[in-house]
Amino acid sequence: MKPRLYFDTSVFGGVFDEEFEEISTLLFEKIRLGVITCVYSDLSIAELSNAPENVKIHFNNLPKENLEFVEVTEDAFKLAEQYLEEKVVGRTSADDCRHIATATINKVDYLVSWNFKHIVNVFRIRGYNSVNLKNGYIQLDIRSPKEIVNNED
Numbered sequence: 001m002k003p004r005l006y007f008d009t010s011v012f013g014g015v016f017d018e019e020f021e022e023i024s025t026l027l028f029e030k031i032r033l034g035v036i037t038c039v040y041s042d043l044s045i046a047e048l049s050n051a052p053e054n055v056k057i058h059f060n061n062l063p064k065e066n067l068e069f070v071e072v073t074e075d076a077f078k079l080a081e082q083y084l085e086e087k088v089v090g091r092t093s094a095d096d097c098r099h100i101a102t103a104t105i106n107k108v109d110y111l112v113s114w115n116f117k118h119i120v121n122v123f124r125i126r127g128y129n130s131v132n133l134k135n136g137y138i139q140l141d142i143r144s145p146k147e148i149v150n151n152e153d
Contacts, residue, residue: 006103088127
């Protein structure tokens with residue numbers, strides 16, 4: 001079974017960011033080839049509605065057969081609130097917490113993000129997973145796209 005990777009919204013814009021373009025392009029090629037499944041949520045769609053047009057077009061052109069839509073449920077909202085109550089991150093990162101909670105509840109193989117301050121951060125990851133374990137959920141594996149893409153020669 002191919003890996004299911006939840007993409008937070010930062011990953012979709014990475015293709016158009018000079019710093020992240022090369023790795024992001026390789027990651028999206030894995031989706032196009034059907035090597036991985038890109039999991040996204042209604043929160044991703046809401047955030048993408050405010051993205052530049054080229055990011056929206058890029059997302060809309062991804063092969064639908066390699067995408068999986070999930071919803072941010074009431075349980076995800078509750079789990080996200082616990083991340084905030086435990087001060088894993090501040091209140092301004094509530095949407096980041098909802099992405100993480102949604103990925104956790106849907107038991108994805110990895111959450112992928114370019115957000116190194118609030119998501120792909122060893123101290124934050126420890127905090128998220130501490131809350132997850134307290135609540136009977138999985139430990140979520142959080143990575144940057146660079147860690148997912150194999151740099152094969």
